[in-house]
Amino acid sequence: MKLWPFRRKPLITEDVYGRLMTSFGRIIDREPFLKGPAEALADRVARERPELVERVDTRFYRGAAIYHLRLLAGSWIMAREGGVPFETAEVFEEAVIWKFAGAGKETGWLAKRVSQLARGEFERRTAQDD
Numbered sequence: 001m002k003l004w005p006f007r008r009k010p011l012i013t014e015d016v017y018g019r020l021m022t023s024f025g026r027i028i029d030r031e032p033f034l035k036g037p038a039e040a041l042a043d044r045v046a047r048e049r050p051e052l053v054e055r056v057d058t059r060f061y062r063g064a065a066i067y068h069l070r071l072l073a074g075s076w077i078m079a080r081e082g083g084v085p086f087e088t089a090e091v092f093e094e095a096v097i098w099k100f101a102g103a104g105k106e107t108g109w110l111a112k113r114v115s116q117l118a119r120g121e122f123e124r125r126t127a128q129d130d
Contacts, residue, residue: 012091012094012095012098012099016095017095017098017099020091020092020095021068021071024071024072024074024075024078024092025071027074027078028070028071028074028075028078029071034074034077034078035070035074037073037074037077038070038071038073038074038077038118039066039070039073041069041070041073041114041117041118042065042066042069042070042072042073042114043066044117045069045110045113045114045117046065046066046069046110048113049109049110049113052065052103052104052106052107052109052110053065053066053110055103055104055107056068056100056103056107056110058103059102059103060103065100065110068096068099068100068111069096069110069111069114071092072089072092072093072096072111072114072115072118073114073115073117073118075088075089075092075093076089076093076114076115076118076119077118080118080119080120089115093111093112093115096110096111097111097112
């Protein structure tokens with residue numbers, strides 16, 4: 001799936017990032033049907049790479065990684081339900097990667113992974129454990 005339909009990526013600034021966070025924060029945290037699943041996705045990604053979460057939290061504040069990832073996951077859920085265009089969630093993913101970059105380039109993996117899970121782009125385990 002080609003995620004970037006634009007000729008160039010949008011310029012991300014603190015102002016743009018702040019507006020995205022405010023918009024999604026107002027919606028996702030108030031709607032239990034968005035907040036619960038988004039929180040579960042963010043928590044799963046945090047368990048997969050806790051060292052990256054710690055880097056982000058150290059750079060910003062405790063809980064920053066989970067908060068930003070929860071809103072990002074929620075944006076993808078909204079996009080899948082038709083609440084926002086897919087391009088909006090794509091821009092928000094790029095913005096979170098941009099924001100986390102100050103804590104190290106590899107922290108962008110967190111945003112990419114939560115987006116991948118929220119879009120349903122992963123292989124499901126179908127085998128039963130003995």
